[in-house]
Amino acid sequence: MKKTALKFNSNWIACGLLLGAFVVSAIRFWMVSRDLGEGEARGEIIRVAHWQLEPGFREALQWAIDEYNALPRVKAAGVVVEQTAIAERFYNQFMNVHLISGTAPDIAVKKQSELISGNALASFYAPLGTYVEKPNPYNAMEWQIADLPVKLAKFLSEAPWRDTFFDGLEGGFEEYLSDYYAIPICTWGGLRMIYNLSILEDVKSFALEQASLQIQPEWLQTIWRSESNEDGYLPEDDAIEWLENDQIPQTLGQLILYCSAVNALAIYEGVDYLVPIAGSSYIANDVIRLYYDEFMSGIWHELSLEQGKKLSAIEVLAGFDEGVWNFETPMVREYFSFVSVMSAFYPQGFLGLDREQAQRRFVLGQAAILSTGGWDATSIYQGIQGRSDPNNRFEIAIAPEPMPVEAERWAEILTMRASEADAKGGVPFAINKQSPNFDWCVDFLMFISSHRINEGFAARAGWLPVISGAQPPESVRGFLPTTEGLPKTFSLNLVSGNIPSSIRNTWNAQTKLLATGDVEYEEMQEDIVDVLNDPRIGVRRAWISTMLDLQDKSRANQRSMSVDRLNAILGSDEAADRERSNTYLNLIEDEGVHVQRWWQEMYPEQTYPTY
Amino acid sequence: MFSKRFCPLPYAISFYLIVFLGSLSGCSEGKHVAQLSDSEKIEEGVEYLRVFNFDSAYSTLSDVQPELEVSDPNWPLATYSLGLAAWHKTPPENESLIEARTLLKLVAERAHDSIFAASALLDLGRMAEVSDFRGDPPDVAKAQSYYREVMDRFPVTEMSTRATLFLAQTLAQSFENESVREAIILLNDEIESQPDSKWKGTLAQYVAQLYAFYLHDSRSALIPYETAMRAGFPRSAESDVSLWQFGLLAQEAGNDLLAAEVFNRIVVEYPRSIYGTVARSRIIEISKKYPEEGIVIPELSTVGLGR
Numbered sequence: 001m002k003k004t005a006l007k008f009n010s011n012w013i014a015c016g017l018l019l020g021a022f023v024v025s026a027i028r029f030w031m032v033s034r035d036l037g038e039g040e041a042r043g044e045i046i047r048v049a050h051w052q053l054e055p056g057f058r059e060a061l062q063w064a065i066d067e068y069n070a071l072p073r074v075k076a077a078g079v080v081v082e083q084t085a086i087a088e089r090f091y092n093q094f095m096n097v098h099l100i101s102g103t104a105p106d107i108a109v110k111k112q113s114e115l116i117s118g119n120a121l122a123s124f125y126a127p128l129g130t131y132v133e134k135p136n137p138y139n140a141m142e143w144q145i146a147d148l149p150v151k152l153a154k155f156l157s158e159a160p161w162r163d164t165f166f167d168g169l170e171g172g173f174e175e176y177l178s179d180y181y182a183i184p185i186c187t188w189g190g191l192r193m194i195y196n197l198s199i200l201e202d203v204k205s206f207a208l209e210q211a212s213l214q215i216q217p218e219w220l221q222t223i224w225r226s227e228s229n230e231d232g233y234l235p236e237d238d239a240i241e242w243l244e245n246d247q248i249p250q251t252l253g254q255l256i257l258y259c260s261a262v263n264a265l266a267i268y269e270g271v272d273y274l275v276p277i278a279g280s281s282y283i284a285n286d287v288i289r290l291y292y293d294e295f296m297s298g299i300w301h302e303l304s305l306e307q308g309k310k311l312s313a314i315e316v317l318a319g320f321d322e323g324v325w326n327f328e329t330p331m332v333r334e335y336f337s338f339v340s341v342m343s344a345f346y347p348q349g350f351l352g353l354d355r356e357q358a359q360r361r362f363v364l365g366q367a368a369i370l371s372t373g374g375w376d377a378t379s380i381y382q383g384i385q386g387r388s389d390p391n392n393r394f395e396i397a398i399a400p401e402p403m404p405v406e407a408e409r410w411a412e413i414l415t416m417r418a419s420e421a422d423a424k425g426g427v428p429f430a431i432n433k434q435s436p437n438f439d440w441c442v443d444f445l446m447f448i449s450s451h452r453i454n455e456g457f458a459a460r461a462g463w464l465p466v467i468s469g470a471q472p473p474e475s476v477r478g479f480l481p482t483t484e485g486l487p488k489t490f491s492l493n494l495v496s497g498n499i500p501s502s503i504r505n506t507w508n509a510q511t512k513l514l515a516t517g518d519v520e521y522e523e524m525q526e527d528i529v530d531v532l533n534d535p536r537i538g539v540r541r542a543w544i545s546t547m548l549d550l551q552d553k554s555r556a557n558q559r560s561m562s563v564d565r566l567n568a569i570l571g572s573d574e575a576a577d578r579e580r581s582n583t584y585l586n587l588i589e590d591e592g593v594h595v596q597r598w599w600q601e602m603y604p605e606q607t608y609p610t611y
Numbered sequence: 612m613f614s615k616r617f618c619p620l621p622y623a624i625s626f627y628l629i630v631f632l633g634s635l636s637g638c639s640e641g642k643h644v645a646q647l648s649d650s651e652k653i654e655e656g657v658e659y660l661r662v663f664n665f666d667s668a669y670s671t672l673s674d675v676q677p678e679l680e681v682s683d684p685n686w687p688l689a690t691y692s693l694g695l696a697a698w699h700k701t702p703p704e705n706e707s708l709i710e711a712r713t714l715l716k717l718v719a720e721r722a723h724d725s726i727f728a729a730s731a732l733l734d735l736g737r738m739a740e741v742s743d744f745r746g747d748p749p750d751v752a753k754a755q756s757y758y759r760e761v762m763d764r765f766p767v768t769e770m771s772t773r774a775t776l777f778l779a780q781t782l783a784q785s786f787e788n789e790s791v792r793e794a795i796i797l798l799n800d801e802i803e804s805q806p807d808s809k810w811k812g813t814l815a816q817y818v819a820q821l822y823a824f825y826l827h828d829s830r831s832a833l834i835p836y837e838t839a840m841r842a843g844f845p846r847s848a849e850s851d852v853s854l855w856q857f858g859l860l861a862q863e864a865g866n867d868l869l870a871a872e873v874f875n876r877i878v879v880e881y882p883r884s885i886y887g888t889v890a891r892s893r894i895i896e897i898s899k900k901y902p903e904e905g906i907v908i909p910e911l912s913t914v915g916l917g918r
Contacts, residue, residue: 122662152918166915167883173848187916306824307863308856419885423914433662468915481914487885558737559699563660566695569726580813584845587780587817591741600786
C-alpha cells in the first residue's frame with residue numbers, strides 16, 4: 001500500500017495545475033487589488049470604459065480626460081482618469097464579469113444585457129437623480145466659452161444639470177427605476193444617406209444623355225410614371241428637370257432614377273464594382289429599413305385596441321388575426337414591392353458583407369450612396385481624405401431619405417418621414433456603485449458634459465454634442481435629428497424585439513430572401529402566414545408570451561413601488577414622485593390586465609390562452 | 612473500496628485550499644458585520660433595499676431584527692424592511708412569503724398607529740392579490756379587506772389614497788360594468804376628500820382610463836382627464852403620450868375645441884414629442900372646421916443644438 005502511494009500518480013498533474021492556477025490567480029488578484037483597491041482608494045486612478053472604437057472618439061475623449069487631469073484640484077488630489085476601450089463584441093461579457101466580481105471600471109458606458117437590465121441595473125450602477133437637479137458647476141460663467149450669448153450663458157450657469165442636455169437627460173433616464181443612471185456625452189442623431197458627389201455628376205450627365213436619345217433605353221422607359229405605366233416611379237418631365245441641375249435626389253422617384261442610372265452606367269462602362277447603394281448586413285446600411293415605419297404606419301388607428309397608447313406587438317399581431325391587415329393590404333404589398341425594387345441597387349451578396357466592407361466600398365468610390373449614422377462620419381471623411389491619389393478624393397452630401405412627391409409612385413402611402421424628435425443622448429456613462437471614488441466620478445461626468453468641454457469633445461470626435469447650445473461640427477450637421485414626422489409608435493412593426501422571435505425571425509428571413517430574389521412574394525407570404533397561424537409559434541403563442549412578459553414586468557414594477565414607498569416614507573420627494581408614476585403603471589397594466597381586457601373584448605367566449 | 616491508484620493527497624490539498632479561501636472571505640465579512648451597531652445594520656439593510664438588493668438586505672436585517680425589542684424605536688422600520696426583503700428576495704418561495712406575511716402582520720399589529728403599519732397592510736393586500744410564483748393562489752377578497760382596513764384605520768391620508776387606488780383596481784379588474792362604476796365612485800370620493808393631494812393626478816387619470824377603456828365612454832373620460840392634466844400626470848415623463856390620448860378621446864367625444872387645446876399643449880410644451888407633427892396636423896384640421904374660433908397654429912421646434 002505504501003509503495004502504491006509513493007508511485008507517480010497522474011492525479012498529481014491535476015493537483016499541480018490546480019496549485020499553479022491558484023498561485024497565479026492569487027498573485028494576479030493581489031496585483032489587481034493593489035491597483036484597483038488601495039490605489040483608487042487613495043484617489044489615483046479612475047477608469048472609464050466604452051466600446052466606441054470609431055476613429056476620433058478615443059482621441060476626443062482623451063483630450064477631455066487630459067483637460068480634466070490637468071485641473072489643479074484634480075492634480076492636487078492625485079486623481080488620474082484613464083480610458084479603456086473594449087470591442088463591442090466583448091463589452092457585455094467584460095462588464096458582466098467585472099461588475100459581479102467587483103473589479104469593474106469606475107465609469108462605464110451603460111449597455112443593456114440579460115444581467116444588467118430592468119431594476120437589476122440599480123445593483124451595479126449608482127443613481128444620479130439627486131445630482132442632476134443642481135446646476136453643473138463646470139457650466140458656471142468662469143468655465144464657459146468666451147462671448148456666449150448672454151441668455152445661453154445664464155441658462156447654462158443656472159439651470160439644473162439635467163436641463164442642460166438637449167433631451168432633458170432622457171438618454172440617461174431608466175424608466176424601470178424612474179431615476180437617472182447615466183450621463184450621455186453625445187447625440188446619436190438620425191440615419192442619413194451619404195452621396196458621392198463625383199459619381200452623382202457623372203451619372204446624372206449619363207442619364208440625361210440617355211434620356212435625350214430618340215429611342216430611350218428600356219431601363220429608362222420603365223421609370224417614367226404615366227397613365228400607361230402605373231408602375232413607373234416619377235413623371236418624365238420632372239425627372240429631366242432634376243437631371244439638369246446638380247442636386248442630390250430630392251424625391252423618392254429621383255432616388256430610384258438615380259440608382260437605376262448608376263446600374264446602367266456600370267453596365268455601359270463595364271465597371272462591375274460600381275453599385276448604387278453600399279448595402280451590407282449592418283442595419284444602418286439598409287436604405288430599405290429607412291422607409292419601413294413610413295410604409296407601415298397607415299393603419300395605426302385600426303390596429304389600436306386602446307387609442308392613444310403606444311402600439312404594442314400584440315395589437316399588431318391581433319390585427320392580423322382579426323383581418324385588419326394581411327399580405328393584400330396595400331401598404332404591406334407595396335412595402336414588399338419597394339423591397340424588391342431597392343434591393344436591386346445593393347451589391348450582390350450584400351448580406352455577407354459587414355459594416356466595414358460597406359464603408360470601404362463607398363470610400364473607394366465604388367458605391368454612389370451609403371446609409372449610416374453620424375458615428376461613422378469621421379471614418380468616412382478620413383477614409384476619403386486618406387486616399388493616396390488626390391484625384392480619387394470626392395465631395396459628399398448628407399441628407400435624410402427622400403420622400404415621394406405628388407404624381408410619384410407611393411406618394412399616397414409615404415406621406416411623411418418618421419419623427420426623430422425623441423432622439424436621445426448617446427454613449428451614456430454610468431458610475432459603478434462599487435467605485436471608491438464616486439464623488440470624483442460624478443465630478444468627471446459633470447466636467448465632460450459641461451458646455452465647453454462637450455463642444456470641444458464633439459468637434460474633435462466629429463460627433464454630435466449633447467448639451468444645449470453646443471455647436472455641432474459642420475461635418476455632422478446633416479445628422480441632426482428632425483422633429484417633424486410620424487410617431488414611430490404608429491408602425492405595424494414586425495421587426496421589433498417585442499415581437500416573438502419565431503415570427504420576427506421568419507419575417508426578417510423572408511424579407512431578405514425576397515430582397516435577394518430567392519423567393520417570390522406569394523411564397524414568402526405563405527411562409528409567414530404559416531408561422532402566424534401556427535398555434536405553437538404564432539399569434540396564439542404571442543398572446544401567452546405577452547402575458548408572461550407583462551407578469552414579469554409587474555413583479556419588477558411591484559419591487560420598484562415597494563422600494564419607492566419605503567423611501568417616500570423616509571422622506572424622499574423624488575421617490576414619492578416615482579412611486580406615483582409606478583403605481584399608475586400598475587393600475588393600468590398590472591398582471592397584463594389591459595391585454596386580458598383586449599382578449600375578452602375580442603374573444604368573449606374564449607378563456608385567455610395558456611401553455 | 613478505492614482503486615490501487617487512488618491517492619487522497621491532491622484531494623486533501625484542494626479541500627484545504629477551498630476551506631482556506633472560504634475562511635479568508637468569511638473572516639472579512641464577519642469582521643465587517645461585527646463592527647456595526649444595530650442602527651448602522653438597519654441603515655445598511657435599508658440601503659440595500661434602496662438599490663433593489665433584496666438578498667443582501669434580508670441577510671443584514673435578519674441579523675439585527677430579532678435582537679430588537681418591539682419597544683425599540685427602530686423596530687417598525689427594521690421589521691417592515693425585513694418583511695419587504697423577504698417578500699422580494701430571490702427566488703420567490705412559499706417559505707419566504709410566509710415569513711414576509713408574518714413580519715408585515717407583526718408590524719400592522721404591534722406598530723398599530725405607525726405609517727409602517729399602513730404600508731404593511733397595503734403590502735399584505737398586494738401579496739394576497741398577486742401570484743408571486745406559479746401556484747401562488749390569488750385571494751382578491753382578502754386583498755380587498757386589507758385595503759379597506761387601511762382606509763378605516765388611516766382615513767384621509769396618503770395611505771388611504773393608495774388603498775383606495777388598489778381597492779378600485781381589484782374592482783375594475785373584474786371587467787363587470789357595475790364593479791367598474793363602483794371603482795369610479797370610490798376614486799371620485801377620494802379626490803373630493805383630499806382635493807390638494809399629490810395623488811390627485813393619479814386618481815383622476817385612472818378614473819379617465821376606466822371610463823374610456825373599461826366602459827367605452829369617452830365623453831365621461833374628458834373631465835377626469837382634464838383634472839389629471841391640470842394636476843399633473845403621474846407619469847410625467849410620458850405626459851405627451853397622455854395628452855395625445857386625451858386629445859384623441861376629446862375628438863372621439865366630439866369636443867374638437869378641447870382636442871385642439873390639448874394638441875396645442877403637445878406642440879408648445881413638449882417640443883421633443885414624437886406626436887408634435889400629428890398633433891399640429893390635427894390642430895390645422897380643427898382650425899379649418901372652426902374658422903370663427905381663430906385657432907392659432909403653433910410651430911414645431913427644432914433640436915436645441917447649436918447657437
